[in-house]
Amino acid sequence: MPWYNAQQYCRKHHTDLATFESINDIRLETPFSYSSSWIGLWDDPQSWKYNMGNESNSWRWSATGETSKTGYHKWDFGNPDYYDATERCVQMVTDGRWGDADCERKSTFICYYENTKAKGSKPNADIAWIGLYRVPWTWSEKSPSLFRLWDSSNPKNTNRNQHCVATNASHHWHDDSCSIDNVFICHQVVKLTTIVRMMTVTDSDLTDSAINAQILQQLGALLTSQGQTDIKMQWKTLPKKEDKK
DSSP states (O other): OOHHHHHHHHHHHSSEEOOOSSGGGOOOOSSOOOSOEEEEEEOOGGGTSSSOOOSTTSOEETTTSOBOSSOOOOBOTTOOOOGGGTEEEEEEETTSOEEEEETTSOOEEOOOOTTOOOSSSSOSSSEEEEEEEOOOOEETTOOOOOOOOBOTTOOOOGGGOOOEEEEOTTSOEEEEOTTSOOEEOEEOOOOOOOOOOOOOOOSSOTTOHHHHHHHHHHHHHHHHHTTOOSOOOOOOOOOOOOOOO
C-alpha cells in the first residue's frame, strides 16, 4: 500500500505503523525478504511546506523554540523544499522573502534585542539567516523517539517528494515517495494490568493516603531502576476479614 493507506490499516487493526526507540526494537526475522517496507517515520509536508504548522516537525522560532502563533510567513517561490534533505534553517533574501537552506552554510545574519522589532525588512547583504528552523522526521504515533538508522546515502529527498521512510533488507532506512506501494510493518502496544497483593507487618496506618502515596513512590522508583517503563500504580485496600479471636 502507499504509506498513508498503510498508516490507516495499522491504526485500524493494530496500534500504528512501526515505531523504533532503539536498536533492540529491531527484532524482525533474518533474512528479511523485502527490499523496502514502510515504517512509521515521516516528515509531514502539511506541517512545514508553504505554511507555518504547529506539529513537531514544523518551523520554530529560535528565541522561544515554539511554533508560530500567528501563522505569518513570507516564503519565496518554490520554498521551502527541503532540498537534498539538508535544508532545515531559513534565510531572508534582499526582497524580504524567505527560503530554506542548509544550516551549515556560512552567511550573514540578523539579530534583534528583547522587546524590539527587527529594523527594516531587508538584510544589508543578499542573504541573511533569520531565527527560523525545524527538526524534520517524526513518528506516526507521536512518539518522542529520536532513534534513527539511516542508510549511508539517506535521507536525500530525491525529486523533493520523499517524505516517508522505509526499511531495507539490512534494517537500514531510506526516504521515499509516500505514494509508492510497499509492504509495511505495524506494531501493537500491549498494555498489561498486574495486581500485587502485599502482606506487611507495620505500626503505620496503611489507611493513611499519605503513607500509601509514599509506598507507591518508592515502589515506582524501584521498578524504574530495574528497567520498567510506563508504570501507573494505584493503591487498593481489600475488605478486612473478621478475626475469629
